[in-house]
Every structure is written in structure tokens, then in C-alpha cells.
Amino acid sequence: MASSAARTAPTAAPAPRAAPALRVVAGRRSHLVLIPSYNSGPKLIETVREARRFWAPVWVVIDGSTDGSDAALARLAAGDAEIRVLTLPRNQGKGAAILHGLRLAEAEGYTHALTMDADGQHPAALIPDFIAASRANPDGLILGRPIFDASAPRIRVLGRKLSNWWTSVETLWAGSFDSLFGFRVYPIGGLRRVMEASPWMRRFDFDAEAAVRLCWQGFTPISLPAPVRYFTPAEGGVSHFRYGRDNVLLTWMHTRLVLAFLVRLPVFLPRRFRSSRR
Ligand SMILES: Nc1nc2c(ncn2[C@@H]2O[C@H](COP(=O)(O)OP(=O)(O)OP(=O)(O)O)[C@@H](O)[C@H]2O)c(=O)[nH]1
Numbered sequence: 161m162a163s164s165a166a167r168t169a170p171t172a173a174p175a176p177r178a179a180p181a182l183r184v185v186a187g188r189r190s191h192l193v194l195i196p197s198y199n200s201g202p203k204l205i206e207t208v209r210e211a212r213r214f215w216a217p218v219w220v221v222i223d224g225s226t227d228g229s230d231a232a233l234a235r236l237a238a239g240d241a242e243i244r245v246l247t248l249p250r251n252q253g254k255g256a257a258i259l260h261g262l263r264l265a266e267a268e269g270y271t272h273a274l275t276m277d278a279d280g281q282h283p284a285a286l287i288p289d290f291i292a293a294s295r296a297n298p299d300g301l302i303l304g305r306p307i308f309d310a311s312a313p314r315i316r317v318l319g320r321k322l323s324n325w326w327t328s329v330e331t332l333w334a335g336s337f338d339s340l341f342g343f344r345v346y347p348i349g350g351l352r353r354v355m356e357a358s359p360w361m362r363r364f365d366f367d368a369e370a371a372v373r374l375c376w377q378g379f380t381p382i383s384l385p386a387p388v389r390y391f392t393p394a395e396g397g398v399s400h401f402r403y404g405r406d407n408v409l410l411t412w413m414h415t416r417l418v419l420a421f422l423v424r425l426p427v428f429l430p431r432r433f434r435s436s437r438r
């Protein structure tokens with residue numbers, strides 16, 4: 161495996177203010193893996209087992225699941241003190257599930273969370289590399305850049321190119337990162353504050369808006385490649401993406417981000433020029 165430093169490509173963000181200085185306290189646990197799950201089927205157990213091979217602790221937020229996947233997980237967690245299951249009684253959305261986990265993690269002293277999806281699409285073997293990159297850059301936002309194989313639906317790959325173009329504009333080309341990929345390491349306090357200041361970012365609009373708003377706050381986006389797989393239903397693949405509903409949500413998200421960006425442009429532009437001259 162190549163070293164994380166070799167893959168790390170920091171880029172300057174148009175920050176309205178300096179990023180809050182984060183310190184990773186030696187000897188204390190700083191990073192956890194956080195998995196939001198809504199009706200993920202048998203892939204949930206596989207995902208959690210894989211994540212545990214590479215990290216401890218692993219927390220799962222069951223987001224009002226009704227498919228019974230939480231029962232099998234409870235059995236797995238009963239035999240492993242490093243797995244914690246948090247349960248939301250009704251479905252609230254991916255962003256809301258992550259926020260729930262972040263608040264508890266912060267209360268227990270964690271500074272960073274690696275988020276990954278529960279459907280087996282993300283490469284658990286890269287957890288240590290991503291966390292190493294985060295430890296080397298505590299004010300960084302470590303963003304997976306998906307490497308698709310032939311299993312990826314073409315329309316989804318094209319759709320995210322459009323979303324990526326918008327996030328590039330909204331961050332004044334601060335970094336070429338993927339706006340929608342959920343395999344990331346977030347600074348917990350920064351993300352919690354950004355989310356608590358917004359009534360949005362609770363559902364499928366979470367990933368892109370979180371990255372853009374953290375860049376605006378001065379966190380440096382660092383993009384690392386990560387292979388992604390799409391499983392067929394026969395292989396246990398589950399997706400809750402709905403083309404109509406979720407594209408409307410994404411369009412509205414970029415509309416409000418562009419409006420907020422335009423308001424902040426007088427602050428961003430000078431900073432962007434200063435950082436590109438360095
Ligand atoms: N869509 C969705 N996902 C949720 C929700 N709550 C938690 N999640 C989790 O968020 C992650 C992403 O959901 P997916 O439906 O796979 O969305 P996606 O990965 O962007 O879409 P695909 O590329 O089609 O897989 C999974 O781990 C879900 O279990 C929710 O209410 N809706």
C-alpha cells in the first residue's frame with residue numbers, strides 16, 4: 161500500500177477565517193469509524209466485520225431500520241466491546257444519523273470520525289491510510305475520490321460529475337474532490353457546528369454540503385483515491401438513492417450553496433488570490 165503522504169494532495173481553500181486549531185492528543189483515542197445504516201440488509205454485518213478488521217472502535221447508527229439488520233448486528237456487538245450500536249427509533253436520513261453519532265463521539269473525547277456507508281461499497285482496508293492522513297493533517301478534511309469499476313451505473317457516474325463541477329465552483333476550485341462519496345474523515349467539532357447551524361444536510365444532501373461548508377470554514381480538502389463497488393441485488397446490494405426525489409434534493413442543495421457562495425464572494429476572492437500566490 162502506498163503511503164498516505166504520497167497520495168495526499170492538499171489544496172488551499174477559500175477560507176473566510178483560519179481553521180480552528182485541532183490537536184490530536186497523544187495516547188488518547190482520537191478517531192472512530194462511524195457507519196450510518198438504513199435497511200442495509202446482510203451487507204451491514206459484512207461491512208462492520210470488515211471495518212473492525214482494520215479499526216477500533218466502530219460505531220453504527222441504525223437509522224430507524226425495519227429490515228431486521230439491527231438484530232444480527234446486536235448479536236455481533238454483544239461479543240465485541242469495540243462495536244457500539246446507536247439506534248434512532250425512526251428514520252431521519254443519513255446526515256441526521258451521522259450527526260447523532262458525532263455528538264456522542266465528541267462527548268466522549270473523539271476529535272475525528274471516519275464515515276463509511278453500510279452497504280459494503282467502501283474499501284475498509286483503506287481505513288488506516290485515511291486515518292493516518294487525518295492524523296498528519298488534523299485540520300484536513302480527508303475525502304475519498306471514488307475509483308469506479310464496471311459495476312458502477314453510468315448515469316450515477318455522470319450525475320456526480322455535475323455535482324462535482326458545482327462544488328468546484330462553490331469552493332472556487334479549492335480542490336478537485338468528489339462531492340458525494342461518503343468514505344471520509346471529518347473533524348468532528350467542525351462538522352457538528354456546521355450541521356447545527358443548518359436545517360439542511362440531514363438526508364442525501366449531506367455529503368456535498370458538508371464538504372463545501374467545511375472548506376468555507378477553512379478546513380483543507382485532501383483527496384485520496386478509494387475503489388468503490390456496486391453490488392447487484394443478488395449479491396446483497398442495497399441502494400436507497402431515488403433518481404427523482406434525490407436529484408431534486410441535490411439541485412436544491414446546490415442552489416442554496418451557490419446563493420450562499422455569492423454572498424460570501426467578496427471575502428472568498430481575495431483569500432483565494434492570496435492562497436494561489438503562495
Ligand atoms: N439513502 C439513505 N441512506 C441512509 C439513510 N440513513 C442512513 N443511511 C445510510 O447512508 C449510506 C448511503 O446510502 P445509499 O443509499 O447507499 O446512498 P449512496 O451510496 O449515495 O447511493 P448508491 O451510490 O446508489 O449506493 C448507507 O450506509 C445508508 O445505510 C437514509 O435515510 N437514507
Ligand SMILES: [Mg+2]
Nearest residue numbers: 277279281399
Ligand atoms: Mg451506497
